[in-house]
Amino acid sequence: MKYRYLPQTDQDKREMLETLGISSVEELFADIPEEVRFKGALNIPEALSEPDLVKYFTRLANKNVNFSTHVNFLGAGVYQHYAPSTVNHMLLRGEFFTAYTPYQPEISQGELQAIFEFQTMVCELTGMEVANSSMYDGATSLAEAAMMAAGHTGKKRVIVSRAVHPEARGVLKTYAYGQGVELVEVGINSDGVTDTQALEALIDENTAAVIVQYPNFFGNVEDLAAVEPIAHGKGALFVVSSNPLALGVLEAPGKLGADIVVGDMQPFGIPASFGGPHCGYFATTSKLMRKMPGRIVGQTKDENGKRGFVLTLQAREQHIRREKATSNICSNQALLALAAAITLTGLGKQGVQEMAMMNLQKAHYAKQALQAKGLEVVFTSPFFNEFVVKLSKPVAEANKQLLQAGIIGGYDLGLDYPEFAGHTLLAVTELRTKEEIDTLAAELEAITRA
Amino acid sequence: MRNDQEKALIFEMSKPGRVGYNLPALDVPEVEVASLLPKHLIRETPAELPEVSELQLVRHYTELSRRNHGVDNGFYPLGSCTMKYNPKINEDVARYAGFAQTHPYQPEETVQGALELLYNLQEELAEITGMDAVTLQPAAGAAGEWTGLMMIRAYHESRGEAHRTKVIVPNSAHGTNPASAAVAGLDTVTIASDERGLVDIQALRDAVGSDTAALMLTNPNTLGLFEEDIVEMAKIVHEAGGLLYYDGANANAILGIARPGDMGFDVVHLNLHKTFTGPHGGGGPGAGPVGVKKVLEPFLPTPIVAKKEDGSFYWDSNRPESIGRVKGYNGNFGILVRAYSYIRTMGPEGLLQVSQNAVLSANYMMRRLATAYNLPFDRVCKHEFVLSGVNQKKLGVRTLDIAKRLLDFGYHPPTIYFPLIVDECLMIEPTETETKETLDEFIDVMLQIARECEETPELVQEAPHTTVVKRLDEATAARKPILRYQPQA
Numbered sequence: 001m002k003y004r005y006l007p008q009t010d011q012d013k014r015e016m017l018e019t020l021g022i023s024s025v026e027e028l029f030a031d032i033p034e035e036v037r038f039k040g041a042l043n044i045p046e047a048l049s050e051p052d053l054v055k056y057f058t059r060l061a062n063k064n065v066n067f068s069t070h071v072n073f074l075g076a077g078v079y080q081h082y083a084p085s086t087v088n089h090m091l092l093r094g095e096f097f098t099a100y101t102p103y104q105p106e107i108s109q110g111e112l113q114a115i116f117e118f119q120t121m122v123c124e125l126t127g128m129e130v131a132n133s134s135m136y137d138g139a140t141s142l143a144e145a146a147m148m149a150a151g152h153t154g155k156k157r158v159i160v161s162r163a164v165h166p167e168a169r170g171v172l173k174t175y176a177y178g179q180g181v182e183l184v185e186v187g188i189n190s191d192g193v194t195d196t197q198a199l200e201a202l203i204d205e206n207t208a209a210v211i212v213q214y215p216n217f218f219g220n221v222e223d224l225a226a227v228e229p230i231a232h233g234k235g236a237l238f239v240v241s242s243n244p245l246a247l248g249v250l251e252a253p254g255k256l257g258a259d260i261v262v263g264d265m266q267p268f269g270i271p272a273s274f275g276g277p278h279c280g281y282f283a284t285t286s287k288l289m290r291k292m293p294g295r296i297v298g299q300t301k302d303e304n305g306k307r308g309f310v311l312t313l314q315a316r317e318q319h320i321r322r323e324k325a326t327s328n329i330c331s332n333q334a335l336l337a338l339a340a341a342i343t344l345t346g347l348g349k350q351g352v353q354e355m356a357m358m359n360l361q362k363a364h365y366a367k368q369a370l371q372a373k374g375l376e377v378v379f380t381s382p383f384f385n386e387f388v389v390k391l392s393k394p395v396a397e398a399n400k401q402l403l404q405a406g407i408i409g410g411y412d413l414g415l416d417y418p419e420f421a422g423h424t425l426l427a428v429t430e431l432r433t434k435e436e437i438d439t440l441a442a443e444l445e446a447i448t449r450a
Numbered sequence: 451m452r453n454d455q456e457k458a459l460i461f462e463m464s465k466p467g468r469v470g471y472n473l474p475a476l477d478v479p480e481v482e483v484a485s486l487l488p489k490h491l492i493r494e495t496p497a498e499l500p501e502v503s504e505l506q507l508v509r510h511y512t513e514l515s516r517r518n519h520g521v522d523n524g525f526y527p528l529g530s531c532t533m534k535y536n537p538k539i540n541e542d543v544a545r546y547a548g549f550a551q552t553h554p555y556q557p558e559e560t561v562q563g564a565l566e567l568l569y570n571l572q573e574e575l576a577e578i579t580g581m582d583a584v585t586l587q588p589a590a591g592a593a594g595e596w597t598g599l600m601m602i603r604a605y606h607e608s609r610g611e612a613h614r615t616k617v618i619v620p621n622s623a624h625g626t627n628p629a630s631a632a633v634a635g636l637d638t639v640t641i642a643s644d645e646r647g648l649v650d651i652q653a654l655r656d657a658v659g660s661d662t663a664a665l666m667l668t669n670p671n672t673l674g675l676f677e678e679d680i681v682e683m684a685k686i687v688h689e690a691g692g693l694l695y696y697d698g699a700n701a702n703a704i705l706g707i708a709r710p711g712d713m714g715f716d717v718v719h720l721n722l723h724k725t726f727t728g729p730h731g732g733g734g735p736g737a738g739p740v741g742v743k744k745v746l747e748p749f750l751p752t753p754i755v756a757k758k759e760d761g762s763f764y765w766d767s768n769r770p771e772s773i774g775r776v777k778g779y780n781g782n783f784g785i786l787v788r789a790y791s792y793i794r795t796m797g798p799e800g801l802l803q804v805s806q807n808a809v810l811s812a813n814y815m816m817r818r819l820a821t822a823y824n825l826p827f828d829r830v831c832k833h834e835f836v837l838s839g840v841n842q843k844k845l846g847v848r849t850l851d852i853a854k855r856l857l858d859f860g861y862h863p864p865t866i867y868f869p870l871i872v873d874e875c876l877m878i879e880p881t882e883t884e885t886k887e888t889l890d891e892f893i894d895v896m897l898q899i900a901r902e903c904e905e906t907p908e909l910v911q912e913a914p915h916t917t918v919v920k921r922l923d924e925a926t927a928a929r930k931p932i933l934r935y936q937p938q939a
Contacts, residue, residue, distance in 0.1 A: 047797030061548025063563030094522025110518030139778035170775035275554030275779025277735035318629035331590035335731030365478035
């Protein structure tokens with residue numbers, strides 16, 4: 001059997017063995033005790049030729065309903081958006097995707113500069129002073145923000161809104177357990193936003209952080225101006241998790257007093273890809289810069305005074321500080337940060353606003369279209385591109401019928417919120433046409449009336 | 451653009467009015483924003499993002515890519531990082547609409563192909579590592595370490611042994627190991643290596659006790675040496691009530707040759723972006739699946755993919771003893787697809803040859819380079835080896851200089867100054883995907899640099915000479931950080 005990734009010929013191997021003065025590769029494994037040597041062949045499928053591989057994976061892929069076969073109204077943290085064709089072409093340049101972390105800056109200026117530009121874009125969108133080069137995803141970025149707040153304040157209690165993404169809260173819970181941080185959830189009020197009265201009752205001087213999502217999991221826009229004084233009033237850090245596209249139309253969290261802003265860059269040129277890889281982002285104030293987790297790119301000069309870029313503030317990181325590091329993250333999502341940067345370059349100053357505005361307008365049109373068909377939109381709070389509809393039958397059942405009509409239905413909120421059984425969370429992005437929205441309204445009307 | 455010029459930032463190329471996108475016209479009635487959002491939550495000042503044309507965008511990123519070195523550009527013998535070829539077909543497969551354009555919350559019956567792929571990958575990674583069950587959720591190696599340690603902690607707590615908080619780590623370990631232990635709420639105990647470059651067995655005996663949670667080990671270790679006392683070590687740790695954690699960063703040496711599960715390890719993480727052709731993406735995304743033995747299976751993160759009797763696949767979320775979620779959604783699915791494409795391309799015989807060839811190449815290079823560089827541990831290595839630049843240091847040339855000199859020849863240098871236990875360390879990992887000609891050319895250059903250290907040391911000390919920037923002032927970068935572009939006032 002020949003393997004196209006393995007270039008060593010029999011002659012190559014003979015020559016190398018000769019240099020080593022041995023007769024068989026087997027001698028190079030003599031230091032592995034016989035009792036732990038693996039005997040026989042691994043019980044995995046035999047190798048596939050390239051054409052057979054294509055057939056096999058095409059068959060698997062074709063089993064999946066996807067955005068090219070169906071009209072999608074599912075969001076809940078992962079969205080289907082427009083991305084210029086240029087993004088994929090640039091990402092496929094091997095100089096980018098086959099490189100390691102830019103530890104040798106002289107031959108990594110491309111990656112370093114792209115990340116420096118990415119950090120600038122994150123700062124611009126969030127209204128914050130500094131940003132890192134990326135985190136695994138929005139959920140882990142939020143958890144790291146909470147841990148950073150606990151580390152910075154020396155307090156071991158974190159309050160998180162129940163209107164924060166359930167999976168992000170799940171990841172936060174795992175992190176908090178690991179580091180002995182107490183996690184307290186604050187409920188939501190009848191408008192589908194964080195209950196600020198309950199928050200005032202829960203917060204105390206031992207609270208490290210208050211975490212809300214903007215817009216929140218139900219699509220509603222939290223009034224950050226109302227939450228901020230409650231957090232800061234007790235000396236807690238104000239952490240905001242934000243959909244960065246929404247910031248094309250919503251006021252930047254940095255302008256509203258946020259200390260740390262996190263989220264996921266997925267809306268900007270990163271495919272849904274069944275949940276990953278996406279790209280967490282992390283932004284904070286200059287004051288908290290040295291507490292920030294993850295890799296950071298900084299601008300500097302070379303020996304000739306020429307501008308260049310390097311990984312910087314590495315004294316914070318695990319490979320230097322080992323058990324005293326503030327976080328253990330090393331690999332991040334650099335290639336997806338690049339994707340987001342290219343997308344933000346393509347969309348640019350105007351496109352981000354235009355796209356955000358289209359989401360806002362289309363989602364509000366959809367709300368009216370559904371209401372016109374007698375469907376109940378539950379909350380009255382301002383929202384961005386998602387809203388909650390109460391159905392007269394189980395969401396899973398309705399979604400099954402929508403699928404027959406070529407539609408991927410909304411998220412079943414009852415899975416995470418027992419009180420919202422029968423409620424569906426619908427996302428309407430710039431890619432949905434008026435016709436598709438009208439069809440959804442008609443189908444949902446028919447389904448719920450049946 | 452000329453090589454010696456500064457590259458403009460995308461912001462510096464921006465001019466109001468230019469666009470690099472094209473969205474459809476709004477086809478629904480437009481409503482006044484002020485009627486939809488409260489005034490104080492409407493954005494006042496737009497984000498200052500670039501305004502460039504599509505061609506400007508393409509040229510900018512093409513130019514940036516030309517200022518970057520990847521495996522596609524040339525040899526990349528970066529120790530412990532397994533910079534092997536990243537197959538193009540994997541990039542194609544991961545972009546199939548049936549994978550890239552699927553939503554993680556779609557009903558199970560609409561994503562049976564994706565679930566089947568994940569299930570098969572779980573099963574095959576379990577076979578390759580000799581473990582009983584696998585989670586694909588962790589996003590990278592460090593996330594895998596933390597996940598594994600959280601499971602070890604949960605295991606001890608479930609047995610009423612919450613006092614087992616000590617994680618034993620050899621001093622040759624990756625810095626991530628102790629950092630991950632800390633993030634999992636565990637304490638690190640560092641033990642010494644002996645003159646063989648292996649764990650000092652007596653030090654391990656002295657370190658274990660009733661507070662031992664686990665031993666974390668990379669095998670082969672970061673010196674590229676197989677811990678040949680592994681059976682004895684496993685016995686020592688297990689008899690003390692601890693568990694064994696396998697850091698899979700160096701798994702490229704052992705595919706089909708020795709399995710962590712058979713060596714006595716209870717938990718193992720793999721770096722799919724290293725051993726299974728990820729790719730590295732300039733720093734990520736990775737994927738760090740974790741395999742466990744039966745006793746730890748209840749603690750795996752939730753959910754995992756399971757198979758019904760009728761052959762269909764589903765998310766198993768009913769796992770009451772699970773440590774919970776470690777990442778949003780389904781892990782770095784796109785990387786899992788690429789890794790699975792690689793495994794199916796290689797098959798059992800191919801994976802075995804991967805490790806055999808990687809080890810042969812490393813030993814060949816080690817033997818030839820030992821003629822000019824100090825070889826601190828003169829024994830058979832696995833997929834990588836370490837040299838020391840102590841001889842050259844005596845001539846006033848540091849390992850950093852040698853690394854920078856390699857840039858002039860179009861190579862990415864080896865890992866330097868790691869592991870910490872070797873002075874002026876150079877850690878070299880050729881991988882199996884390089885030709886013997888490439889290895890020979892690199893060896894010749896290394897030998898030439900060794901001669902330069904004797905004859906014209908300043909040539910090495912002042913390197914690099916051919917790159918787009920010279921050595922950069924990292925001290926000032928850290929002292930007065932500039933982390934974003936600011937327009938000139």
